[in-house]
Amino acid sequence: MKHKPNKTWFFAGLLIIFLVYQLSFYLYQVFFIPGSLTQQRGDAHLIYGIFLIFLIAVTSSQVLTPEVTCSFDKNMSQVVIESKSLSNITVTKYAFADIERADIEQYQERFGQVGRPVLILKSLKTIPIHTDYIKAQDIRHDIYTINKFIRQCLEGKNFLG
Incomplete structure:
Protein backbone atom coordinates (compact mmCIF):
# COMPACT_ATOMS: atom_id res chain seq x y z
CA MET A 1 0.00 0.00 0.00
CA THR A 65 3.58 16.76 1.76
CA PRO A 66 5.42 13.61 2.86
CA GLU A 67 5.43 10.43 0.79
CA VAL A 68 4.28 7.47 2.88
CA THR A 69 4.96 3.83 2.00
CA CYS A 70 3.41 1.03 4.02
CA SER A 71 4.87 -2.41 3.27
CA PHE A 72 3.59 -5.72 4.59
CA ASP A 73 6.56 -8.11 4.65
CA LYS A 74 5.39 -11.71 4.91
CA ASN A 75 8.90 -13.17 5.28
CA MET A 76 9.77 -10.93 8.23
CA SER A 77 6.17 -10.94 9.58
CA GLN A 78 6.15 -7.19 10.01
CA VAL A 79 4.66 -3.95 8.75
CA VAL A 80 7.09 -1.22 7.73
CA ILE A 81 5.78 2.35 7.51
CA GLU A 82 8.26 4.68 5.81
CA SER A 83 7.61 8.42 5.61
CA LYS A 84 9.84 10.56 3.39
CA SER A 85 9.80 14.32 3.41
CA LEU A 86 12.26 16.94 2.24
CA SER A 87 14.19 16.96 5.49
CA ASN A 88 14.00 13.44 6.92
CA ILE A 89 13.02 9.79 6.54
CA THR A 90 11.12 8.02 9.30
CA VAL A 91 10.87 4.22 9.38
CA THR A 92 8.57 2.45 11.83
CA LYS A 93 8.22 -1.34 12.12
CA TYR A 94 5.52 -3.43 13.80
CA ALA A 95 5.29 -7.22 14.03
CA PHE A 96 2.13 -8.89 12.72
CA ALA A 97 1.70 -10.52 16.14
CA ASP A 98 1.39 -7.04 17.72
CA ILE A 99 -1.39 -5.95 15.35
CA GLU A 100 -4.96 -6.65 16.36
CA ARG A 101 -6.57 -5.33 13.15
CA ALA A 102 -6.63 -2.59 10.55
CA ASP A 103 -9.47 -0.12 10.71
CA ILE A 104 -10.68 3.25 9.41
CA GLU A 105 -10.30 6.33 11.57
CA GLN A 106 -13.34 8.31 10.47
CA TYR A 107 -13.83 12.03 10.58
CA GLN A 108 -16.99 13.94 9.69
CA GLU A 109 -16.51 16.87 7.33
CA ARG A 110 -18.96 19.31 5.88
CA PHE A 111 -19.24 17.36 2.63
CA GLY A 112 -19.37 13.87 4.09
CA GLN A 113 -17.38 11.34 5.98
CA VAL A 114 -13.65 10.94 5.39
CA GLY A 115 -11.21 8.55 6.92
CA ARG A 116 -7.69 7.22 6.93
CA PRO A 117 -6.40 3.69 7.36
CA VAL A 118 -4.94 2.90 10.77
CA LEU A 119 -3.44 -0.15 12.44
CA ILE A 120 -4.75 -0.97 15.89
CA LEU A 121 -2.19 -2.71 18.05
CA LYS A 122 -3.06 -5.20 20.79
CA SER A 123 -2.12 -2.50 23.29
CA LEU A 124 -5.01 -0.49 21.70
CA LYS A 125 -2.56 2.07 20.35
CA THR A 126 -3.68 3.47 17.00
CA ILE A 127 -1.02 3.86 14.29
CA PRO A 128 -2.06 5.85 11.20
CA ILE A 129 -0.72 4.37 7.98
CA HIS A 130 -0.70 7.86 6.47
CA THR A 131 -1.86 11.30 7.51
CA ASP A 132 -4.23 12.15 4.66
CA TYR A 133 -7.98 11.75 5.05
CA ILE A 134 -9.84 10.49 1.99
CA LYS A 135 -13.39 9.27 1.35
CA ALA A 136 -14.01 6.54 3.91
CA GLN A 137 -15.77 4.32 1.40
CA ASP A 138 -12.71 4.37 -0.88
CA ILE A 139 -10.49 2.63 1.68
CA ARG A 140 -12.89 -0.03 2.95
CA HIS A 141 -11.58 -2.61 0.46
CA ASP A 142 -7.97 -1.82 1.44
CA ILE A 143 -8.80 -2.37 5.11
CA TYR A 144 -10.48 -5.69 4.31
CA THR A 145 -7.45 -6.81 2.27
CA ILE A 146 -4.98 -5.79 5.00
CA ASN A 147 -6.95 -7.65 7.70
CA LYS A 148 -7.23 -10.75 5.52
CA PHE A 149 -3.50 -10.70 4.70
CA ILE A 150 -2.41 -10.29 8.33
CA ARG A 151 -4.83 -12.98 9.53
CA GLN A 152 -3.62 -15.45 6.90
CA CYS A 153 0.04 -14.69 7.59
CA LEU A 154 -0.48 -15.34 11.29
CA GLU A 155 -2.25 -18.61 10.48
CA GLY A 156 0.57 -19.60 8.10
CA LYS A 157 -1.60 -19.78 4.97
CA ASN A 158 -0.82 -18.55 1.48
CA PHE A 159 -2.51 -15.19 0.86
CA LEU A 160 -3.27 -15.89 -2.80
CA GLY A 161 -4.68 -19.37 -2.24
Missing part, protein backbone atom coordinates in the same frame (compact mmCIF):
# COMPACT_ATOMS: atom_id res chain seq x y z
CA LYS A 2 1.58 3.23 -1.07
CA HIS A 3 0.34 6.75 -0.67
CA LYS A 4 2.44 8.90 -2.92
CA PRO A 5 1.27 12.38 -3.85
CA ASN A 6 2.22 13.41 -7.36
CA LYS A 7 5.49 15.22 -7.03
CA THR A 8 7.51 16.57 -9.86
CA TRP A 9 10.22 18.33 -7.91
CA PHE A 10 11.76 20.13 -10.87
CA PHE A 11 8.53 21.66 -12.15
CA ALA A 12 7.30 22.47 -8.65
CA GLY A 13 10.60 24.24 -7.92
CA LEU A 14 10.36 26.22 -11.16
CA LEU A 15 6.77 27.15 -10.36
CA ILE A 16 7.70 28.36 -6.87
CA ILE A 17 10.61 30.39 -8.25
CA PHE A 18 8.33 31.92 -10.88
CA LEU A 19 5.65 32.75 -8.32
CA VAL A 20 8.15 34.33 -5.92
CA TYR A 21 9.52 36.39 -8.83
CA GLN A 22 6.01 37.49 -9.77
CA LEU A 23 5.22 38.38 -6.16
CA SER A 24 8.40 40.42 -5.77
CA PHE A 25 7.70 42.20 -9.08
CA TYR A 26 4.15 42.88 -7.87
CA LEU A 27 5.42 44.31 -4.57
CA TYR A 28 7.93 46.47 -6.45
CA GLN A 29 5.14 47.86 -8.64
CA VAL A 30 2.85 48.56 -5.70
CA PHE A 31 5.38 50.20 -3.38
CA PHE A 32 8.01 51.81 -5.63
CA ILE A 33 6.26 52.91 -8.83
CA PRO A 34 3.75 55.75 -8.50
CA GLY A 35 0.18 54.83 -9.39
CA SER A 36 -0.02 57.40 -12.18
CA LEU A 37 2.78 55.64 -14.09
CA THR A 38 1.31 52.15 -13.93
CA GLN A 39 -2.20 53.27 -14.97
CA GLN A 40 -3.72 50.39 -12.98
CA ARG A 41 -6.23 50.47 -10.20
CA GLY A 42 -5.44 49.38 -6.67
CA ASP A 43 -8.11 46.65 -6.71
CA ALA A 44 -6.39 44.85 -9.58
CA HIS A 45 -3.09 44.98 -7.69
CA LEU A 46 -4.71 43.59 -4.55
CA ILE A 47 -6.44 40.70 -6.34
CA TYR A 48 -3.23 39.83 -8.22
CA GLY A 49 -1.20 39.85 -5.00
CA ILE A 50 -3.70 37.67 -3.14
CA PHE A 51 -3.79 35.25 -6.08
CA LEU A 52 0.02 34.98 -6.11
CA ILE A 53 0.19 34.36 -2.36
CA PHE A 54 -2.50 31.68 -2.69
CA LEU A 55 -0.59 29.94 -5.50
CA ILE A 56 2.65 30.00 -3.49
CA ALA A 57 0.89 28.48 -0.47
CA VAL A 58 -0.76 25.70 -2.49
CA THR A 59 2.42 24.85 -4.39
CA SER A 60 4.62 24.76 -1.31
CA SER A 61 2.12 22.61 0.61
CA GLN A 62 2.14 20.11 -2.26
CA VAL A 63 5.93 19.98 -2.27
CA LEU A 64 6.15 19.60 1.52
Whole structure:
Protein backbone atom coordinates (compact mmCIF):
# COMPACT_ATOMS: atom_id res chain seq x y z
CA MET A 1 0.00 0.00 0.00
CA LYS A 2 1.58 3.23 -1.07
CA HIS A 3 0.34 6.75 -0.67
CA LYS A 4 2.44 8.90 -2.92
CA PRO A 5 1.27 12.38 -3.85
CA ASN A 6 2.22 13.41 -7.36
CA LYS A 7 5.49 15.22 -7.03
CA THR A 8 7.51 16.57 -9.86
CA TRP A 9 10.22 18.33 -7.91
CA PHE A 10 11.76 20.13 -10.87
CA PHE A 11 8.53 21.66 -12.15
CA ALA A 12 7.30 22.47 -8.65
CA GLY A 13 10.60 24.24 -7.92
CA LEU A 14 10.36 26.22 -11.16
CA LEU A 15 6.77 27.15 -10.36
CA ILE A 16 7.70 28.36 -6.87
CA ILE A 17 10.61 30.39 -8.25
CA PHE A 18 8.33 31.92 -10.88
CA LEU A 19 5.65 32.75 -8.32
CA VAL A 20 8.15 34.33 -5.92
CA TYR A 21 9.52 36.39 -8.83
CA GLN A 22 6.01 37.49 -9.77
CA LEU A 23 5.22 38.38 -6.16
CA SER A 24 8.40 40.42 -5.77
CA PHE A 25 7.70 42.20 -9.08
CA TYR A 26 4.15 42.88 -7.87
CA LEU A 27 5.42 44.31 -4.57
CA TYR A 28 7.93 46.47 -6.45
CA GLN A 29 5.14 47.86 -8.64
CA VAL A 30 2.85 48.56 -5.70
CA PHE A 31 5.38 50.20 -3.38
CA PHE A 32 8.01 51.81 -5.63
CA ILE A 33 6.26 52.91 -8.83
CA PRO A 34 3.75 55.75 -8.50
CA GLY A 35 0.18 54.83 -9.39
CA SER A 36 -0.02 57.40 -12.18
CA LEU A 37 2.78 55.64 -14.09
CA THR A 38 1.31 52.15 -13.93
CA GLN A 39 -2.20 53.27 -14.97
CA GLN A 40 -3.72 50.39 -12.98
CA ARG A 41 -6.23 50.47 -10.20
CA GLY A 42 -5.44 49.38 -6.67
CA ASP A 43 -8.11 46.65 -6.71
CA ALA A 44 -6.39 44.85 -9.58
CA HIS A 45 -3.09 44.98 -7.69
CA LEU A 46 -4.71 43.59 -4.55
CA ILE A 47 -6.44 40.70 -6.34
CA TYR A 48 -3.23 39.83 -8.22
CA GLY A 49 -1.20 39.85 -5.00
CA ILE A 50 -3.70 37.67 -3.14
CA PHE A 51 -3.79 35.25 -6.08
CA LEU A 52 0.02 34.98 -6.11
CA ILE A 53 0.19 34.36 -2.36
CA PHE A 54 -2.50 31.68 -2.69
CA LEU A 55 -0.59 29.94 -5.50
CA ILE A 56 2.65 30.00 -3.49
CA ALA A 57 0.89 28.48 -0.47
CA VAL A 58 -0.76 25.70 -2.49
CA THR A 59 2.42 24.85 -4.39
CA SER A 60 4.62 24.76 -1.31
CA SER A 61 2.12 22.61 0.61
CA GLN A 62 2.14 20.11 -2.26
CA VAL A 63 5.93 19.98 -2.27
CA LEU A 64 6.15 19.60 1.52
CA THR A 65 3.58 16.76 1.76
CA PRO A 66 5.42 13.61 2.86
CA GLU A 67 5.43 10.43 0.79
CA VAL A 68 4.28 7.47 2.88
CA THR A 69 4.96 3.83 2.00
CA CYS A 70 3.41 1.03 4.02
CA SER A 71 4.87 -2.41 3.27
CA PHE A 72 3.59 -5.72 4.59
CA ASP A 73 6.56 -8.11 4.65
CA LYS A 74 5.39 -11.71 4.91
CA ASN A 75 8.90 -13.17 5.28
CA MET A 76 9.77 -10.93 8.23
CA SER A 77 6.17 -10.94 9.58
CA GLN A 78 6.15 -7.19 10.01
CA VAL A 79 4.66 -3.95 8.75
CA VAL A 80 7.09 -1.22 7.73
CA ILE A 81 5.78 2.35 7.51
CA GLU A 82 8.26 4.68 5.81
CA SER A 83 7.61 8.42 5.61
CA LYS A 84 9.84 10.56 3.39
CA SER A 85 9.80 14.32 3.41
CA LEU A 86 12.26 16.94 2.24
CA SER A 87 14.19 16.96 5.49
CA ASN A 88 14.00 13.44 6.92
CA ILE A 89 13.02 9.79 6.54
CA THR A 90 11.12 8.02 9.30
CA VAL A 91 10.87 4.22 9.38
CA THR A 92 8.57 2.45 11.83
CA LYS A 93 8.22 -1.34 12.12
CA TYR A 94 5.52 -3.43 13.80
CA ALA A 95 5.29 -7.22 14.03
CA PHE A 96 2.13 -8.89 12.72
CA ALA A 97 1.70 -10.52 16.14
CA ASP A 98 1.39 -7.04 17.72
CA ILE A 99 -1.39 -5.95 15.35
CA GLU A 100 -4.96 -6.65 16.36
CA ARG A 101 -6.57 -5.33 13.15
CA ALA A 102 -6.63 -2.59 10.55
CA ASP A 103 -9.47 -0.12 10.71
CA ILE A 104 -10.68 3.25 9.41
CA GLU A 105 -10.30 6.33 11.57
CA GLN A 106 -13.34 8.31 10.47
CA TYR A 107 -13.83 12.03 10.58
CA GLN A 108 -16.99 13.94 9.69
CA GLU A 109 -16.51 16.87 7.33
CA ARG A 110 -18.96 19.31 5.88
CA PHE A 111 -19.24 17.36 2.63
CA GLY A 112 -19.37 13.87 4.09
CA GLN A 113 -17.38 11.34 5.98
CA VAL A 114 -13.65 10.94 5.39
CA GLY A 115 -11.21 8.55 6.92
CA ARG A 116 -7.69 7.22 6.93
CA PRO A 117 -6.40 3.69 7.36
CA VAL A 118 -4.94 2.90 10.77
CA LEU A 119 -3.44 -0.15 12.44
CA ILE A 120 -4.75 -0.97 15.89
CA LEU A 121 -2.19 -2.71 18.05
CA LYS A 122 -3.06 -5.20 20.79
CA SER A 123 -2.12 -2.50 23.29
CA LEU A 124 -5.01 -0.49 21.70
CA LYS A 125 -2.56 2.07 20.35
CA THR A 126 -3.68 3.47 17.00
CA ILE A 127 -1.02 3.86 14.29
CA PRO A 128 -2.06 5.85 11.20
CA ILE A 129 -0.72 4.37 7.98
CA HIS A 130 -0.70 7.86 6.47
CA THR A 131 -1.86 11.30 7.51
CA ASP A 132 -4.23 12.15 4.66
CA TYR A 133 -7.98 11.75 5.05
CA ILE A 134 -9.84 10.49 1.99
CA LYS A 135 -13.39 9.27 1.35
CA ALA A 136 -14.01 6.54 3.91
CA GLN A 137 -15.77 4.32 1.40
CA ASP A 138 -12.71 4.37 -0.88
CA ILE A 139 -10.49 2.63 1.68
CA ARG A 140 -12.89 -0.03 2.95
CA HIS A 141 -11.58 -2.61 0.46
CA ASP A 142 -7.97 -1.82 1.44
CA ILE A 143 -8.80 -2.37 5.11
CA TYR A 144 -10.48 -5.69 4.31
CA THR A 145 -7.45 -6.81 2.27
CA ILE A 146 -4.98 -5.79 5.00
CA ASN A 147 -6.95 -7.65 7.70
CA LYS A 148 -7.23 -10.75 5.52
CA PHE A 149 -3.50 -10.70 4.70
CA ILE A 150 -2.41 -10.29 8.33
CA ARG A 151 -4.83 -12.98 9.53
CA GLN A 152 -3.62 -15.45 6.90
CA CYS A 153 0.04 -14.69 7.59
CA LEU A 154 -0.48 -15.34 11.29
CA GLU A 155 -2.25 -18.61 10.48
CA GLY A 156 0.57 -19.60 8.10
CA LYS A 157 -1.60 -19.78 4.97
CA ASN A 158 -0.82 -18.55 1.48
CA PHE A 159 -2.51 -15.19 0.86
CA LEU A 160 -3.27 -15.89 -2.80
CA GLY A 161 -4.68 -19.37 -2.24
